[in-house]
Amino acid sequence: MSGHLAIIGLGPGDxxxxxxxxxAALAAAEALFGYAPYLAxxxxxAGQRRQGSDxxxxxxxxxxxxxxxxxGARVAVVSGGDAGVFGMAAAVFEAIxxxxxxxxxxxxxxIPGVSAxxxxxARVGAxxxxxxCAISLSDLLTPWPAIRARLEAAAAADFVVALYNPxxxxxxxxxxxxxxxxxxxxxxxxxxxxxxxxxxxxxAWRIETLAALAEADIDMLAIVIVGxxxxxxxPGDPPRLYTPRGYRTASGR
Amino acid sequence: MSGHLAIIGLGPGDxxxxxxxxxAALAAAEALFGYAPYLAxxxxxAGQRRQGSDxxxxxxxxxxxxxxxxxGARVAVVSGGDAGVFGMAAAVFEAIxxxxxxxxxxxxxxIPGVSAxxxxxARVGAxxxxxxCAISLSDLLTPWPAIRARLEAAAAADFVVALYNPxxxxxxxxxxxxxxxxxxxxxxxxxxxxxxxxxxxxxAWRIETLAALAEADIDMLAIVIVGxxxxxxxPGDPPRLYTPRGYRTASGR
Numbered sequence: 001m002s003g004h005l006a007i008i009g010l011g012p013g014d015x016x017x018x019x020x021x022x023x024a025a026l027a028a029a030e031a032l033f034g035y036a037p038y039l040a041x042x043x044x045x046a047g048q049r050r051q052g053s054d055x056x057x058x059x060x061x062x063x064x065x066x067x068x069x070x071x072g073a074r075v076a077v078v079s080g081g082d083a084g085v086f087g088m089a090a091a092v093f094e095a096i097x098x099x100x101x102x103x104x105x106x107x108x109x110x111i112p113g114v115s116a117x118x119x120x121x122a123r124v125g126a127x128x129x130x131x132x133c134a135i136s137l138s139d140l141l142t143p144w145p146a147i148r149a150r151l152e153a154a155a156a157a158d159f160v161v162a163l164y165n166p167x168x169x170x171x172x173x174x175x176x177x178x179x180x181x182x183x184x185x186x187x188x189x190x191x192x193x194x195x196x197x198x199x200x201x202x203x204a205w206r207i208e209t210l211a212a213l214a215e216a217d218i219d220m221l222a223i224v225i226v227g228x229x230x231x232x233x234x235p236g237d238p239p240r241l242y243t244p245r246g247y248r249t250a251s252g253r
Numbered sequence: 254m255s256g257h258l259a260i261i262g263l264g265p266g267d268x269x270x271x272x273x274x275x276x277a278a279l280a281a282a283e284a285l286f287g288y289a290p291y292l293a294x295x296x297x298x299a300g301q302r303r304q305g306s307d308x309x310x311x312x313x314x315x316x317x318x319x320x321x322x323x324x325g326a327r328v329a330v331v332s333g334g335d336a337g338v339f340g341m342a343a344a345v346f347e348a349i350x351x352x353x354x355x356x357x358x359x360x361x362x363x364i365p366g367v368s369a370x371x372x373x374x375a376r377v378g379a380x381x382x383x384x385x386c387a388i389s390l391s392d393l394l395t396p397w398p399a400i401r402a403r404l405e406a407a408a409a410a411d412f413v414v415a416l417y418n419p420x421x422x423x424x425x426x427x428x429x430x431x432x433x434x435x436x437x438x439x440x441x442x443x444x445x446x447x448x449x450x451x452x453x454x455x456x457a458w459r460i461e462t463l464a465a466l467a468e469a470d471i472d473m474l475a476i477v478i479v480g481x482x483x484x485x486x487x488p489g490d491p492p493r494l495y496t497p498r499g500y501r502t503a504s505g506r
Contacts, residue, residue: 007379009371014274019367021269058498082367084374086498090382093495097487104489110375112367114272114335118262121337122365126260129343130395131403133386133412141499142383150384150410157406158399159386234350236357242346245311245339246394 001105003069007089009082009113010041014199017114025111029076033065034088038080056140058088062095066103082115086136086164117162120195120223123205125240127193127225132160132243137167137174144174151178155185160231160243163224175224176214182226183210191233191241193225194218207239254358256322260342262335262366263294267452270367278364282329286318287341291331309393311341315348319356335368339389339417370415373448373476376458378493380446380478385413385496390420390427397427404431408438413484413496416477428477429467435479436463444486444494446478447471460492 006025011017026032026042033039036052053061062077069075079087089110096103121128133154139147154161161182167175182190188211195205196219208216210226218224227233227241234240259278264270279285279295286292289305306314315330322328332340342363349356374381386407390400407414414435420428435443441464448458449472461469463479471477480486480494487493 016274089379112375118365122363126342153406153410
């Protein structure tokens with residue numbers, strides 16, 4: 001099979017955070033597939049085909065990209081952030097496993113990117129300085145009880161918790177329930193970072209308290225990082241959040 | 254205060270994964286601080302001072318870098334991967350909080366990078382396609398019972414689990430205990446990625462089973478990713494690991 005499929009993380013949006021490896025792979029592609037707003041970030045190039053689609057269509061997009069690569073083309077599938085973190089990479093391998101047996105011999109390369117989580121953390125300091133979890137609140141493909149069980153576990157074991165897909169029009173109660181689970185295990189003044197569109201138009205971030213999270217103005221594009229009991233807020237302009245590297249250091253302060 | 258401190262993630266080692274923002278910040282620095290093997294990755298530049306140090310000296314290194322920036326210099330502190338994930342960023346903010354009150358007005362910028370975790374995941378497919386945790390097994394600053402409690406929580410709630418600092422000469426039993434905790438909650442054939450030096454000389458990665466993890470040949474520089482119960486191994490050359498985007502998808506296959 002002569003085609004090639006690259007799954008590319010575009011980073012958070014700022015071109016200065018797109019890796020040279022990702023830039024080279026985008027330039028080498030004959031066809032690009034992706035959620036339309038992500039594709040729009042990639043500079044136009046003569047002779048390169050583009051297939052934008054809606055964000056609910058990951059598996060169909062993956063199949064279309066694989067089929068084109070299997071036909072001999074150099075194809076790229078793009079995701080925001082890192083394609084492996086709640087992005088297109090898992091959808092591509094799922095489509096390969098479920099699809100034509102010949103697809104398993106296709107050359108597939110995953111090109112990592114700076115994830116939204118890492119970019120959000122860097123903007124505010126170092127909230128991921130110690131153990132952390134990433135949990136998607138989307139119940140499109142995962143039953144809510146499984147999501148809730150993970151929230152409970154992460155809250156009880158005092159992980160820093162990053163919430164992906166925190167809210168949608170269809171599902172208003174998930175974030176409030178997540179906040180309640182976390183509040184049962186850590187203080188109401190625990191700092192929470194809410195970040196949106198980092199490195200792009202409409203960039204915004206702010207630090208709230210865990211007590212205010214349930215009612216905070218948040219949409220599906222935001223990423224939320226809830227501090228652990230050790231996470232420190234340094235007031236100032238800008239304020240800073242960091243999680244110390246260890247408990248002994250924190251308690252010995 | 255006129256100085257500037259940039260905390261820079263160098264990515265996993267391959268220059269093609271160093272972001273343009275990080276490259277520019279490295280070039281603009283008058284003085285570089287870091288763990289010596291990371292500093293060695295940064296191209297030499299005339300007139301730029303360098304201060305390499307041992308990997309046990311994060312806080313002393315952070316204080317020295319802050320002091321130099323507070324004196325008016327443009328200073329960069331480097332970490333491998335992303336500086337915010339078990340890297341230098343938390344040490345710098347800890348030093349600022351504990352240090353001279355004037356340090357709080359220093360301009361500090363954190364420049365994110367492709368973390369070792371994301372690079373390792375990309376190399377093998379998409380094992381971080383659903384909820385995951387990152388846990389350091391280093392008990393230098395965190396008591397082992399706290400680490401163990403996080404392992405128990407992550408194992409019981411079926412997170413994909415990334416282990417940082419999996420083993421050292423001083424501490425041989427931690428990894429075996431972590432493996433036993435995970436084995437109590439997921440099948441012995443659960444796939445495990447062990448990766449080392451990705452993108453650098455001595456790069457190696459392999460897929461083992463959870464049953465084999467306790468006895469695996471692993472050192473402190475490795476990163477380990479243990480699949481959840483949903484993580485799929487696709488045999489082949491190379492083999493692939495991915496975690497489906499949801500449970501319904503996985504069980505509906």
